[in-house]
Amino acid sequence: MREPILVTGGTGTLGRVVVRELLDAGRDVRVLSRRSSPEQSLFERVTGDLRRGTGVDAAVSGVAAIVHCATTLGRADVATARTLVDAARRHGNPHIVYISIVGVDRVPLPYYRAKLEVERMLTVSGLPWTILRTTQFHDLIARIASLQARSPVNLTLGGAAFQPVDVGEVAVRLAELAVGEPAGRVPDMGGPEIRSHRDLTREYLRATGRRRLVLPVRVPGAISAAYRRGGHLAPERAVGRVTFADYLAART
Numbered sequence: 001m002r003e004p005i006l007v008t009g010g011t012g013t014l015g016r017v018v019v020r021e022l023l024d025a026g027r028d029v030r031v032l033s034r035r036s037s038p039e040q041s042l043f044e045r046v047t048g049d050l051r052r053g054t055g056v057d058a059a060v061s062g063v064a065a066i067v068h069c070a071t072t073l074g075r076a077d078v079a080t081a082r083t084l085v086d087a088a089r090r091h092g093n094p095h096i097v098y099i100s101i102v103g104v105d106r107v108p109l110p111y112y113r114a115k116l117e118v119e120r121m122l123t124v125s126g127l128p129w130t131i132l133r134t135t136q137f138h139d140l141i142a143r144i145a146s147l148q149a150r151s152p153v154n155l156t157l158g159g160a161a162f163q164p165v166d167v168g169e170v171a172v173r174l175a176e177l178a179v180g181e182p183a184g185r186v187p188d189m190g191g192p193e194i195r196s197h198r199d200l201t202r203e204y205l206r207a208t209g210r211r212r213l214v215l216p217v218r219v220p221g222a223i224s225a226a227y228r229r230g231g232h233l234a235p236e237r238a239v240g241r242v243t244f245a246d247y248l249a250a251r252t
Ligand SMILES: NC(=O)c1ccc[n+]([C@@H]2O[C@H](COP(=O)([O-])OP(=O)(O)OC[C@H]3O[C@@H](n4cnc5c(N)ncnc54)[C@H](OP(=O)(O)O)[C@@H]3O)[C@@H](O)[C@H]2O)c1
Pocket: 008, 009, 010, 011, 012, 013, 014, 015, 032, 033, 034, 035, 048, 049, 050, 051, 052, 068, 069, 070, 071, 072, 080, 099, 100, 101, 102, 134, 135, 136, 137, 138, 140
């Protein structure tokens, strides 16, 4: 019997697809989530909270690897990663696979800085580790547009382009990394196309049958300047195949 693989954030956008990929590969999967579920599932579920430190020992105990997809979407990611790493060190030093973002070292967004700190923490943790950085998911671009659905005007980041990647393709790669040997920092993964935020938003609105004015806004400051310079893009690693149009077509 092989030991299970823990997926933190296994209920999230990326994590739930990683869970499916690992199950398809014949692995036993454990998911750490703050919510308990009465439903029967194909994987084991441990209720716990990385912020509070509850359930973490039970979650990491006896696992072969951890795919760390949980995020607080903020600075607290450093403390939650610390809690996870400390627990993993108490429980046999499993391989930890971390999903990071292209440009965490170039775009001075506090969230990105926190992710960079987590990367550094893993490299000196003593745990066997693998880190994959990807560009934004198609879901994120769609979500930014959909959050403005009630507004007559859809604002976009002026002068900025994105290279969105499909979460399914990222999940396949993470699952492959989790069942493999620790690989350190692996090559970045970007989506197949780089398109302006305005174009991507127009395409989203067309696909969802909405008519809106799309208004690019040139936001001052170092963060938007870094986005305009393309610090979050990986043009030389455009390895994803699913385009934003393919993603939208599959959704509708
Ligand atoms: N979105 C993008 O474009 C993108 C691009 C590149 C990399 N990434 C990275 O991919 C990862 C996953 O992103 P996502 O979009 O899939 O996130 P998401 O959909 O927001 O899911 C977040 C997950 O984190 C879990 N979580 C939150 N707080 C927790 C806590 N205190 N304790 C335990 N679990 C907690 C949630 O589980 P419960 O609610 O069930 O507890 C949920 O499953 C993140 O590290 C993100 O930085 C995202």
